[in-house]
Amino acid sequence: MGIQGMELCAVAVVILLFIAVLKQFGILEPISVEDGGDAEVELSSVRHQPEGLEQLLAQTKFTKKELQSLYRGFKNECPSGLVDEETFKLIYSQFFPQGDASTYAHFLFDAFDADRNGALCFQDFVVGLSILLRGTVHQKLKWAFNLYDINKDGYITKEEMLEIMKSIYDMMGRCTHPTLRDSAPAEHVELFFQKMDRNGDGVVTFEEFLETCQKDKDIMSSMQIFENVI
Secondary structure: OOHHHHHHHHHHHHHHHHHHHHHHOOOOOOOOOOOOHHHHHHOOOOOOOOOOHHHHHHHOOOOHHHHHHHHHHHHHHOOOOEEEHHHHHHHHHHHOOOOOOHHHHHHHHHHHOOOOOOEEEHHHHHHHHHHHHHOOHHHHHHHHHHHHOOOOOOEEEHHHHHHHHHHHHHHHHHHOOOOOOOOHHHHHHHHHHHHHOOOOOOEEEHHHHHHHHHOOHHHHHHOOOOOOOO
8 A cells, every 4th residue: 555545544544433433432323303402401511511502613513403412422421521541442442353453542532632631521522523524624634633743743753653653553454465564654654754744854844744635636535525424
């Protein structure tokens, strides 16, 4: 698989697995015509209170009814209002029984944990979901860049990208045929930097990442695939 294929794989894995987690939690249930004021009241009664409905409407691209339905599913499965990292990893492990998804789940958990408090609340889920499903191309690419930028210093290094690639191979590699070489993650990192590191300084900035992705028709097409999931 070439670098373009790995980029698309990474984008798809992020979105598909996050959707799978939400479905596992019962969050992506069909929106009932009966969903109404009850959920709006409930939004202020959970132990770890999410932002008010009006603020979430401003922060996301979901409608009032969609937010109410999403919250009802979240509350049913997470009565405390929080999901910790171990629970998040457990959910991911169910989808990759032949691999080890724990490291990738850790990176993904960190990307959603906006306030860095070690737990995901409803607004973490719904704001992340809004970006992945209905955000602008710029927002989606910024989110992906933040996932790869492990230490959040504004740059992607080869060491960081290698950790991400290894985590993807750990999660999926044993399910591939033929079996991937041990050197495959490092080879993909080199290809990634050949394409993304436009000034050759050994790190990838968001501006470089954005410019390169926006010129790739396949990556741009992948940004639109999941917009109508809910």
